[in-house]
Amino acid sequence: MFDYFNHAKFSDRYIPEIFLTPESTADHLWSSEVGVASRYNPMQADCLFVAGLDWNALKAFPGIENEIPVINLIQGIRHARPSDPLFSFLSKRAIRICVSLELADVLRQTRKCNGPVLAIPNGIDCSKLPKVQNPRDTDIFIAGIKQPGLARKLCEVLTTHGHSVDCIVESVERSEFLRRMASAQVAVTLPLAAEGFYLPALEAMMLGCALVCPDCTGNRGFCNHEETCLMPPAELDALAAAVQKLADDAPYRDAMVDRAMAKSAQFDIRRERMAFLEILNDV
Numbered sequence: 001m002f003d004y005f006n007h008a009k010f011s012d013r014y015i016p017e018i019f020l021t022p023e024s025t026a027d028h029l030w031s032s033e034v035g036v037a038s039r040y041n042p043m044q045a046d047c048l049f050v051a052g053l054d055w056n057a058l059k060a061f062p063g064i065e066n067e068i069p070v071i072n073l074i075q076g077i078r079h080a081r082p083s084d085p086l087f088s089f090l091s092k093r094a095i096r097i098c099v100s101l102e103l104a105d106v107l108r109q110t111r112k113c114n115g116p117v118l119a120i121p122n123g124i125d126c127s128k129l130p131k132v133q134n135p136r137d138t139d140i141f142i143a144g145i146k147q148p149g150l151a152r153k154l155c156e157v158l159t160t161h162g163h164s165v166d167c168i169v170e171s172v173e174r175s176e177f178l179r180r181m182a183s184a185q186v187a188v189t190l191p192l193a194a195e196g197f198y199l200p201a202l203e204a205m206m207l208g209c210a211l212v213c214p215d216c217t218g219n220r221g222f223c224n225h226e227e228t229c230l231m232p233p234a235e236l237d238a239l240a241a242a243v244q245k246l247a248d249d250a251p252y253r254d255a256m257v258d259r260a261m262a263k264s265a266q267f268d269i270r271r272e273r274m275a276f277l278e279i280l281n282d283v
Contacts, residue, residue: 001051002029003123004073007273008049008280009035017045047071047283055089069283070094076196077217080106090114095279099197100218118279121221122197123272124206124264130175130182132208139163140243141184141209143200145171146192150234154188157240163247182207186246186253188239191216201229205264210246210253212239222267228260 001018008016018030019040030036042048042061050058051073058064072094079086090112097118098104104119140163144151148169155167166180181187181200187209189200195218202222204211211229213219225231230246232238246253 001049001073003125003269003272004049004276005030005033005035007276010273011277011280014280016049042068047280049073050094051075052086055092065093071279071283072096074098074103074107074196077103077106077194079196080110087112095283097276097279100221102217102220103196106217120272120275120279121267122199122202123267123269124199124202125269126206129203129206130179132182136183136185137164138166138180138184139186139247140165141181141187141204142167143177143181143187143189143204144169147190147234150236150239151188151190153236154239154243157236158243161240161244163243178203178207181209184209186210186212186243188212188243190214190234191219193234195219202264202267205229205260206267208257208261210257211260212242212246214239222260222263224263226256228256228263230256 005016005018008014017035017037019037020030042058042064045068048068048070050070070093074096078084079090081087090110091114093114095116095118096107096113097120098107099122101119101121104117107113108117140158142151142155142165144167151167151169155165158165166184168177168180181204187204189204189211191198191214193216195216198216198219201211201213201219205222205228213223213229213231214234215231223229223231230242232242
């Protein structure tokens with residue numbers, strides 16, 4: 001949301017505003033930004049931008065989506081699951097921007113979307129990534145916040161095999177997460193079984209880590225097995241074997257890293273910005 005807010009602000013054609021409820025924490029991304037609205041009145045907007053459960057904030061204005069254009073950012077596959085509360089919003093009139101091509105395909109298959117379904121793959125601001133120091137301090141980095149049990153078991157196995165391992169299973173500041181990832185030669189990222197887009201895997205590629213990442217649908221735009229990464233099943237033995245393969249074969253690992261870095265360069269945030277502003281101009 002913050003990235004898209006800044007995309008709109010980047011253009012001199014638009015004045016983005018966001019309303020924060022009184023219960024919001026004082027320490028938030030917009031704390032130093034111009035554009036925090038003092039009153040909540042969506043009827044005064046020329047265009048509305050919503051994500052997740054933001055549709056609930058429009059309940060007091062029934063039918064507003066038929067009077068004012070709405071852009072709906074779709075970030076997860078759960079939007080396409082009938083059992084999820086987000087599914088009911090698909091019948092609302094909106095232009096839907098999905099964060100990956102794969103997610104857009106899943107959403108279209110529901111045949112429930114009222115309005116166009118578009119895709120803008122997530123981008124990363126490369127200028128905010130930490131500088132990589134070589135040689136690296138750690139053999140293996142495990143991003144295990146979404147799969148903590150599996151991450152801990154994998155950490156134990158790899159440590160037993162003599163590798164130095166940095167395993168994260170609880171949320172940390174993004175700057176710390178990226179710094180620790182950048183310090184490792186191999187990164188293992190453990191997504192949920194299905195993701196709309198999986199950012200840690202792309203970050204690992206941009207930081208020059210050899211990557212191990214199971215398939216999660218939303219990573220297929222940049223994760224290609226044995227081309228840009230290894231994609232074993234999300235199972236302990238398979239993950240450990242993939243890591244060992246990268247650790248044992250330096251030429252194989254280095255060639256994969258080169259291909260991955262070239263692929264990840266396509267996901268610069270400037271491309272995301274230009275794609276969004278093109279849509280906004282059309283609206």
